[in-house]
């Protein structure tokens with residue numbers, strides 16, 4: 001069985017409140033990370049129709065500050081599938097409502113989620129149906145990242 005990315009893509013929006021931020025009004029990185037993980041979880045859960053766990057989060061760089069009052073929009077999309085693993089590309093866009101401007105993309109990251117069966121073992125998932133050329137390119141790049149991570153893990157297990 002195959003499923004396309006549109007069937008599981010999700011966007012979550014949230015207004016940043018004082019409880020999300022430090023004394024200077026900067027939103028905590030962990031708050032954004034939690035949102036991103038929640039989105040990746042929901043997307044992978046929809047794709048696999050099962051429970052999933054986060055196996056890996058690739059490099060996260062906070063390019064722009066996010067302040068109290070901003071509207072944060074977090075979108076997750078499946079870009080690669082292995083046998084039981086699902087790579088979700090998560091992007092975060094920020095709108096500064098008070099100053100009526102969009103601050104654009106604040107950050108992005110690849111989340112590797114693994115689908116689990118009722119015995120808490122990795123389970124086979126539907127493969128990703130690629131709907132256009134761009135998705136084919138993204139999938140091939142995802143496959144390269146998957147192979148690279150696998151060989152690093154293999155090496156780490158020997159030392």
Ligand SMILES: CC(C)(COP(=O)(O)OP(=O)(O)OC[C@H]1O[C@@H](n2cnc3c(N)ncnc32)[C@H](O)[C@@H]1OP(=O)(O)O)[C@@H](O)C(=O)NCCC(=O)NCCS
Nearest residue numbers: 052053054055056081082083084085086112114122149150
């Ligand atoms: C993720 C986890 C289930 C993998 O278990 P495992 O025994 O290594 O399973 P496998 O070796 O069979 O790997 C299963 C899949 O996970 C992928 N995987 C495992 N570790 C990975 C890692 N560090 N990075 C990326 N992918 C990983 C494998 O490539 C494999 O993908 P594939 O089936 O598509 O080929 C296990 O390490 C785990 O439970 N980790 C804790 C997860 C967790 O608690 N997260 C936070 C809370 S949700």
